[in-house]
Amino acid sequence: MAASFSLAQLAEHCSVKYRGAADSCIEKIATLKSADADALSFLANPAYLKDLANTRAGIVILSAEYLDEYQGAVLISANPQLDYARIANLIYKADQPQAFIHPHASIDPDTTIGSGVSIAAGVVIEAGVSIGNDCQIDANATLCHGVSLGERVIVHSGAVIGADGFGLAFDQDHWVKIPQLGSVVIGDDCEIGANTTIDRGAIEDTVLENDVRLDNLVQVAHNVKIGAHTAMAGCSGVAGSTTIGKYCMIAGASGVGGHIEISDHVTITAMSMVNKSILEPGYYGSGVEAQPHSEWRKNLARLRHLDKTIKKLLQRKRDK
Amino acid sequence: MAASFSLAQLAEHCSVKYRGAADSCIEKIATLKSADADALSFLANPAYLKDLANTRAGIVILSAEYLDEYQGAVLISANPQLDYARIANLIYKADQPQAFIHPHASIDPDTTIGSGVSIAAGVVIEAGVSIGNDCQIDANATLCHGVSLGERVIVHSGAVIGADGFGLAFDQDHWVKIPQLGSVVIGDDCEIGANTTIDRGAIEDTVLENDVRLDNLVQVAHNVKIGAHTAMAGCSGVAGSTTIGKYCMIAGASGVGGHIEISDHVTITAMSMVNKSILEPGYYGSGVEAQPHSEWRKNLARLRHLDKTIKKLLQRKRDK
Amino acid sequence: MAASFSLAQLAEHCSVKYRGAADSCIEKIATLKSADADALSFLANPAYLKDLANTRAGIVILSAEYLDEYQGAVLISANPQLDYARIANLIYKADQPQAFIHPHASIDPDTTIGSGVSIAAGVVIEAGVSIGNDCQIDANATLCHGVSLGERVIVHSGAVIGADGFGLAFDQDHWVKIPQLGSVVIGDDCEIGANTTIDRGAIEDTVLENDVRLDNLVQVAHNVKIGAHTAMAGCSGVAGSTTIGKYCMIAGASGVGGHIEISDHVTITAMSMVNKSILEPGYYGSGVEAQPHSEWRKNLARLRHLDKTIKKLLQRKRDK
Structure with missing residues (x-):
């Protein structure tokens, strides 16, 4: 039987006020459009206001400005998306996979693996890798030799961490490969998207500080440093030796050039190209809208x- | 010994007229430039007209407008590329791999797998996955828990279907992960390119209708819906909760933003950025040509x- | 104990002159900033001139123009990056993994594998593949049926070589798949980045000549031909049937359209779109800088x- 949560319980969990019967109960989360009376829903994006009037949700998370638009039971939230996240974690956490190491993972004996770590089938973990407590390494991901992960890091399927950087020197008429001697150091609470690639450093390490979040198919080149709490959306990339600050947001399919510096709190809009340092916080972009x-x-x-x-x-x- | 096909047989197979000796035979397919007398070739792109005059092909598929440019045996086609596809499927179908499940695939026992399915080495199929008849899952692809494929779906090597969407809520000074509770539902006759990623939905499912064709390194974010017969070329991407109509064509390296709607029969040209809904069929673009x-x-x-x-x-x- | 190399030895190895005590010795390589007296460092990018004055490196590779900026032991180089590569290969070559075939690789018996080849865990090698001497195939990479690699090719983790090209013909209201009958032929000394994809040809082969270097997440479509010594940076792509010349450089996230020709010695700057043939050597671009x-x-x-x-x-x- 699914666990049930009352309006009052949820309000306390999120430290928010509510409107309606304190013992209204929900068991799951649904969209405004598809919710039944046993579901909690939320309005985080005004584009979905049209679905609010007709929702059958048992409880809705709303910001104060929309309270008049809806008559049912409400959690009054300053950040509906955040409170939705908190409640989803409350309801569904129990469903998450237990720590395990799949027998079809390939793990070098010379590795350090913390407690509570999940390692899925097809994962390859090479020599010298260190994985902190409560990490989750999904199917077919690769951690190359010497890579280090903090705690609670999630590596999604197919990601490759620690392949050689693209280091080449030109010798008259051909390329000479430059040995890539550094590694990759990833902090706590980072998330690495599916089929994303993070290259090892040429001499020193490529570094992701705590709580860096990378979407799918992101490319992080050698010796890049990404500050804590920065997020990069799908298909974006950073060229070598660039430093990105803390609390930056790099939107989808954007490219950041090599050997530059992006300060803290910089947001890059979608499909933009950054090839000079950005030393002031703010929004920057160059994406051209289709017409x-x-x-x-x-x-x-x-x-x-x-x-x-x-x-x-x-x-x-x-x-x- | 290779099977042999006569001009008359091929014309009947494609329901087209022909010119030349009905018993002219070919055994294989080749380009105009490299074909010998035992090969069929075709002209689908006028850029290759220069190769037509000198071809040694036994039979050529031509549209009526080019009949005067060539004296040999011809299948007269309204769509040479399509008739080439039909004949290639006729000649080479027998060569295709039989249904098999490779012993180095990792398949959770709690899965439903139809008849005639091929699963290659290194594939990981997690719990709750459902695979229709005659699907082909290539090496090192990953189907995450609960994903559902229709019939005759081809998943190329390294593709990841059903990794968590990039769902995050910001809480004062750090990110909170939003559990991704939906799954991915893929219709019949879809093709998913190598190293392409399709994320599971946040609450409801990410959906590809029938006959959706994705090239390599394509990113499909959570809760995207892609209409039947739409094709997306390599390195393109769609952000979360966007709906793309039927019979759309998204050219290479294009990006479609989140929470928007693209109507049926929309073509997006290469390297374009779409960040507003497109409600009228037609061609749209913003790619800038190099100079x-x-x-x-x-x-x-x-x-x-x-x-x-x-x-x-x-x-x-x-x-x- | 680490091997030690003297200034005179290194100068002879690189065929360059030096300044300082011939018996100054180093054991490793480090950046100007982090080097100790037992390390060699180098200045290849003037952006790091600020670190030169305070470096504690035992030996620095410098071009003649910067000799006055530094008082210590120096290798005087016309190309510091190249001489750094040469010395790194001298010092660290011995550390490289020996040839081996990991027991968790999946290799079809119908393959030809040269001597000195390393094949990591999770690699899938299908029937008919041919691998030359001294190749290195990293974890979870896939070589599809019939693919051919020359000598000393490095395939990084997760790369997929030989998946079907994106070949489709439209038949009234649905797509018909065109069988992809060619393969992929890769020359000597090529390097294929992590999660990069190279499709097999539709009729003839997709070809990379010798010393082609592809970074991560690069897409090479069917029937592309890439000339010797050409390099493509991360997230770039080439559409079908295009020919790229020798000694080209394609910068990150650039796209090259289909059925065109790029001559030798063409450089494409970052995030540019090339959709017409380029017949003259030189620099071309269309990337728009963020502001x-x-x-x-x-x-x-x-x-x-x-x-x-x-x-x-x-x-x-x-x-x-």
């Missing part, structure tokens, strides 16, 4: 001659 | 001050 | 109407 192709084609044609056209326009002006 | 760097550098410098420059130019006009 | 978002938003708004605005400005001029 109907017939229009874009004409604008693009102008962009390809922009300098000449503007020179001509400025010149004509002066000629008068 | 010699010395020119691009000047145009880019103008782009970085475009608003100010245009304001100045418009103002000067008014001043007169 | 403060408030500025970018205004410039982007202008870009979306660039053609109309410029038409208006040119027209007004004419009206006078």
Whole structure:
């Protein structure tokens, strides 16, 4: 039988106020649209306001500004997404897999593995790896030799941590590989997305501080340092030897160039290219929004001659 | 001995007309340039017209407009690429691997696997997974717990289906992980490229309808819904909770933002960024074509001050 | 005990001159900042000049122009990065893993594997694969049926070589898969990054000539040909049937379209889109640099109407 949680219990768990019958109970979480009376739902994005009026949810997490839009039982939250996360962790934590090491994982005997660690099938852990307590290493992930993880790190399936950095020197007519002698050091509470790659350092280590969160298919090159609590969304990448500060957000498919510095609290919008240091907190971007192709084609044609056209326009002006 | 197919047989198989000796035979497929007399070739892209005159192919698939350009045996096709596909499937189908489950796959006993399914070495299939008839799961792919595949789905090597979505809530000074409670539901006849990642939903499922085709290194975030017959090329991605319609084409390295809607029959050109809903069918894009760097550098410098420059130019006009 | 190398020895190894006591010895390599007296360091990027004055390195590799900036023992190099690579290979080569085949690799009996080959855990090698001498195949990499590698090729973890190309023909209302009958042929001294994907050809082979270097998460589509000594950085991709010349450099997150030709000695800058052939050597690009978002938003708004605005400005001029 599923555990049941009352409105009053949940309000206490989240340290928030509520409106409605204290003993209203829910057993699960659902979207506004699909929730039944035994489900809790939430409104974190105003785009879903249209679903609020008709929801059958037993309890809804709402910010104070939307209280008038809904008549049912409510948890009044300053951050509905956060309180939803807290309640989801309360209800579903018990369902999470117990610590185990799958017999189809391949683990070098020369490794240090903490307590409470889960290692799934197909995982490869090479010599010299150190894994802190309560980490979770998902199927087919690879931890190359010497890599170190803090506590409660989650490595999703297919991620590769500690492959050689892309270090090459050109010798007249061919490439010479530069041995990659550093490793990768990952702090506590980090999450590494599926098929994401984090290269080992050339001489010193590639470093992720605590609570760094990487989505899927992210590329982190050698000797990058990423500050605590920074998040990088899917398909983004950072080139070698760059330092990213704490509390940064790098949106999807953005690229950060090599040998530069990004200060704390910098947000990069989607599909942007950063190739110079950013020393002031704030929002930065260069992503170009799609428009109907017939229009874009004409604008693009102008962009390809922009300098000449503007020179001509400025010149004509002066000629008068 | 290779099977042999006559011009008349192939014309019947494709329901097309032909020109030449009905008993001209071929045994294999080759490009116009490399074909010998025992090979069938085709012209699907006019860029290869230069190879048509000199081809030694026994039979060529041509559209009617090019019949005069070539004197040999011809299948007259309204869609040469499609008829080439049909004939390639006729000739080579027999070569395809039989259903088997490789002993080095790791399959949880709590799974449902249809008939005719191939599962290669290194594949990991977690608890609760359901796989329809005649699916093919290639080496080192991962199907996380609870994922469901329809019939005839092909999952290429290294793909990860059902890893946690990138769900995080910010709590004052750190991230709180949001449990990802949904799964991934994939329809019939889908194809998932090598090292592509499809995340499980946060609450409800991530859904690919029938005949969705994803190339390699594609990222599909949590709660995305992709309509039937839509294709996404390599290195493209879709952010969370976005709905893409049927019969869409997303070209390579394009990004579609989160919480938006793309209607049916939308084509996104390469390296474009879509961050608003697109409600009308058609072509959309924002990819910027490369040009010699010395020119691009000047145009880019103008782009970085475009608003100010245009304001100045418009103002000067008014001043007169 | 670590081996020790004298200044005179290293100078002879690199065929360069030196300054300082011929018997100054080092045992390892370190950055200028962290080096102790037993370490060799180098200055390859002037951004690190600030660390030169205070370094405690026993020996530094410097180009002649910086000799006056430093008083200690110096190897005088025309290419410090190359000489650092040479010395790193001298010192650390002995540490490299010996040839071995891990018992958790899955290797089809119908394969040809040269001498001195290392195959790590989780690797899957399918039927008909051929691997030259001294190759290194890292954990969880996949070599699909029929793929061929030259000598000294390094395939990093998670890479997939030889998955089906993205070949589809549209038949009225659904996709028909085109059998992918070619394979992948990789020359000597190539390096394939972690989670990189190289598709097999549709009819003929996908080809990488000697000394091609691919970083992580790179996508190479079917029937691409990449010339010798070309390097592609992380997250870049090439669409089908394109030919890239020798000695090209494709920077990170760039995309090269299908069915085009790039001549030798072409450099593509980061995040650029190439969709027409480039027949002249040189630098090409279209990457847009990020700027403060408030500025970018205004410039982007202008870009979306660039053609109309410029038409208006040119027209007004004419009206006078």
